[in-house]
Amino acid sequence: MPSYAPDHPLLSIARRYVEAAHDGVTKRAATALSVDYVMLRRFLVGGCAKPENRQKIRNALDATHHGVAKVRNVSHEMPIEMTRSLLSQLLEALDAYESAGSGSSKGSLRHE
Numbered sequence: 001m002p003s004y005a006p007d008h009p010l011l012s013i014a015r016r017y018v019e020a021a022h023d024g025v026t027k028r029a030a031t032a033l034s035v036d037y038v039m040l041r042r043f044l045v046g047g048c049a050k051p052e053n054r055q056k057i058r059n060a061l062d063a064t065h066h067g068v069a070k071v072r073n074v075s076h077e078m079p080i081e082m083t084r085s086l087l088s089q090l091l092e093a094l095d096a097y098e099s100a101g102s103g104s105s106k107g108s109l110r111h112e
Contacts, residue, residue: 003048004048004049004050004051005048006046006047006048007047007048007049007054008047010047010054010057010058010061011043011044011046011047013061013066014040014043014044014057014061015044016066017029017061017064017066018044021064021066026040026041026044032064033057033060033061033063033064034060035056035057035060039053039056039057040057043057
């Protein structure tokens with residue numbers, strides 16, 4: 001049987017959801033999320049599951065507004081001028097890369 005690496009962010013959200021919304025009752029949480037109880041119980045132990053089962057859990061949590069994306073916080077705001085500068089530098093680097101590879105069809109990024 002293949003071994004999957006744990007998905008710690010999803011595990012954290014799932015555990016919090018089961019505790020906060022269902023007082024730690026996994027069966028009740030699985031029913032509310034419309035996911036297989038055994039799958040959810042096994043996932044809550046170590047955070048490991050097949051990719052398709054992780055996606056089922058992720059989709060169910062997103063539907064209840066407990067998704068992984070809700071937990072990510074930006075530690076600090078980046079001024080728009082800095083963002084603009086970084087994007088301009090990236091575009092210049094891509095242009096340089098494209099012009100260096102224009103001699104061969106392999107290095108071209110544009111598909112016209």
